[in-house]
Amino acid sequence: MPSPSRPPWRPVLQGALLGLGVVAAAALVASVVAPWEVAVGNLVLRSQRGVEHPFPAPADPQPIAASRRVPGAPDDGVRPVNVVLVIGDGMGVGQVSTASALLHGPAGGLVLETAPVTGLMTTYAGDILVTDSAASATAMATGFKAPKKALSVLADGRAPATLFEAARAAGMATGVVTTSGLVDATPAGFTVHAEKRDHHAEILGDMLASGSEVLIGGDWSAYPKALDDAELQDMLARIDRLGADAGYSVVRDLSGLDRAGPRVLALFPPRRSGGDAHGPPLTGLAAAAIDRLAAGDRGFVLLVESEVTDGAGHHNDVAEVVDAVAELDAAVASILAWAEPRGDTLVIVTADHDTGGLGIVDGAYDDAVAEVRWATDGHTAQWVPVFAFGPGAHRFGGVVDNTGIARIVGDLLGLEGFPSVAP
Numbered sequence: 001m002p003s004p005s006r007p008p009w010r011p012v013l014q015g016a017l018l019g020l021g022v023v024a025a026a027a028l029v030a031s032v033v034a035p036w037e038v039a040v041g042n043l044v045l046r047s048q049r050g051v052e053h054p055f056p057a058p059a060d061p062q063p064i065a066a067s068r069r070v071p072g073a074p075d076d077g078v079r080p081v082n083v084v085l086v087i088g089d090g091m092g093v094g095q096v097s098t099a100s101a102l103l104h105g106p107a108g109g110l111v112l113e114t115a116p117v118t119g120l121m122t123t124y125a126g127d128i129l130v131t132d133s134a135a136s137a138t139a140m141a142t143g144f145k146a147p148k149k150a151l152s153v154l155a156d157g158r159a160p161a162t163l164f165e166a167a168r169a170a171g172m173a174t175g176v177v178t179t180s181g182l183v184d185a186t187p188a189g190f191t192v193h194a195e196k197r198d199h200h201a202e203i204l205g206d207m208l209a210s211g212s213e214v215l216i217g218g219d220w221s222a223y224p225k226a227l228d229d230a231e232l233q234d235m236l237a238r239i240d241r242l243g244a245d246a247g248y249s250v251v252r253d254l255s256g257l258d259r260a261g262p263r264v265l266a267l268f269p270p271r272r273s274g275g276d277a278h279g280p281p282l283t284g285l286a287a288a289a290i291d292r293l294a295a296g297d298r299g300f301v302l303l304v305e306s307e308v309t310d311g312a313g314h315h316n317d318v319a320e321v322v323d324a325v326a327e328l329d330a331a332v333a334s335i336l337a338w339a340e341p342r343g344d345t346l347v348i349v350t351a352d353h354d355t356g357g358l359g360i361v362d363g364a365y366d367d368a369v370a371e372v373r374w375a376t377d378g379h380t381a382q383w384v385p386v387f388a389f390g391p392g393a394h395r396f397g398g399v400v401d402n403t404g405i406a407r408i409v410g411d412l413l414g415l416e417g418f419p420s421v422a423p
Contacts, residue, residue, distance in 0.1 A: 137189025218278025
């Protein structure tokens, strides 16, 4: 009986499969010997060979890093009355330098670049090299290292005083502004103590009891983890009453914020543009907070956070990074326009960590197109920038640790006994 004839396409398929197998095997061998890259239009296939390397891990699970204080400008002897700390969540050096070049060209042009003092900051957590926002916020707020996900609570359960608590004890006003959810890690790390950053209902309740005059952030009405938190949702449904009982004017939009009293709780919905941002542009929110906090005569400490910079890194979205850094830079320009004529306000701009490991790897002038690449869609252990303006700025030159933010600011403000942690 004659054998059935083979379909004419079978040899072609077999050849293609064999070719793919050879390419895959060659790529595997090549990745062992050296990294490789194949580009087809905008599609890039790249091997990134990870190499394990030991490092001396600290024996103390919650080390207190000594800040390296290298003066970047002379000390004029003036000490700040007010401090504004601006945090671009996830805004590493790569995000700033990339946005600067893509917005203004190779010579740059961000307001950040006019800082009289610039430095770098290390961000490692108390238990791991690559931090999260909670552990980094804890370090900047308390001067102590904490494990990942902990909010101003140390590995042994002790709760060190925060910069906000020490400032209020000295009679100063405090406030937070964020385009993230109000109960997200960075604002929470400065205002409350919680063993885990996902204890959202506990965080919100403690924020209302914290005594901070200004609480401005997102309502997290589209954030999956918050939507799954029944206790938080119950509190948000009653937030008008809860806020009023705590002495706050509760508002939901910018017009309400303009009419609010001296103590304000603002919860904004997500922006229509999507992403991770909430509420109006950061410039207006920061100005509204400063107006209220500056009404007193004992000084204030204000935290201003952009969440968009972090979301852009997690999304590996270069256009979003550029927009996010531009928004933050505009907010800094507005803050400086208020602060610099006064001469009594220290403005610090930094990040809690780097997200994405962004960098420009090519960019010919003849076609004005830059090639930008990412290392990851998560956090990295890269150092982050520090830009300082105003009295006390000289203390932030060189390389500092994130614990140095709290320690230097506390020293400049003369906050007695800070930083400290109960035995």
